[in-house]
Amino acid sequence: AEAVGGGDKEAVRAYFNSTGFERWRRIYDPATDDVNRVQLDIREGHAQTVAATLAMLRDAPDVPLSGATVCDAGCGTGSLSIPLASSGASVLASDISAAMVSEAQRQAQAAAASSSPEFRMPRFEVRDLESLEGRYDIVVCLDVLIHYPREEAQKMIRHLASLAEKRLVISFAPKTLYFDVLKRVGELFPGPSKATRAYLHSEKDIEEALRAAGWRVKNKGFISTQFYFAKLYEAVPVAGGSS
Ligand code: SAM
Numbered sequence: 001a002e003a004v005g006g007g008d009k010e011a012v013r014a015y016f017n018s019t020g021f022e023r024w025r026r027i028y029d030p031a032t033d034d035v036n037r038v039q040l041d042i043r044e045g046h047a048q049t050v051a052a053t054l055a056m057l058r059d060a061p062d063v064p065l066s067g068a069t070v071c072d073a074g075c076g077t078g079s080l081s082i083p084l085a086s087s088g089a090s091v092l093a094s095d096i097s098a099a100m101v102s103e104a105q106r107q108a109q110a111a112a113a114s115s116s117p118e119f120r121m122p123r124f125e126v127r128d129l130e131s132l133e134g135r136y137d138i139v140v141c142l143d144v145l146i147h148y149p150r151e152e153a154q155k156m157i158r159h160l161a162s163l164a165e166k167r168l169v170i171s172f173a174p175k176t177l178y179f180d181v182l183k184r185v186g187e188l189f190p191g192p193s194k195a196t197r198a199y200l201h202s203e204k205d206i207e208e209a210l211r212a213a214g215w216r217v218k219n220k221g222f223i224s225t226q227f228y229f230a231k232l233y234e235a236v237p238v239a240g241g242s243s
Contacts, residue, residue: 139167158212
């Protein structure tokens, strides 16, 4: 039997406050050598997702990053929040894991010293995606939907869309036959650090959820390395969207 809903969420929270925190902190920190080959590959893939997200957001003439309000939902160690803050965006960086949020804060403080004069210290909050509220020019949620089963992911996309005025950028691990098989194989041979379930999503499901929320995909990206796969969607509201 698989854990879903609240049970799954508590497992995810506990994981990202303990072994998962240590594992992902090392993966995401380019200054850390203490990673194996697979983790290094995942670091490179994830860095490409962050870079592609920044490129999408810097390319949006209707939403200049400087002065924009951004909600980075599930911010992790701040890989995206910090460069956004350096571009002058006013960022809410939140995560379900207190350990992640304090690491993001630490990294932001270190970055602030050497960053551009435009740098605005993000607001850091420990909270889950469900409890996010307010309105933001841009809502970003990278590599978090892997923790949400199909229907909960669709519901979460509608929730995130309700917080966004102009852009919603999300990444997810695509559910194709090939990746599904890979994942099954992974479940047969779980590594010691694979403490939580991983949910892949079909493009159709994600697009449907966006459509139901009144949004459409404006730009798509696909990032893949040997061990890291992500679809990246930039979405805009259907009505009142500027392009
Ligand atoms: N978005 C960051 C990035 O791309 O660098 C972090 C990605 S990391 C793989 C997934 C993050 O999602 C973890 O920091 C985890 O604590 C967070 N997370 C998982 N479930 C969450 C939830 N329900 N609410 C908020 N954050 C959550």
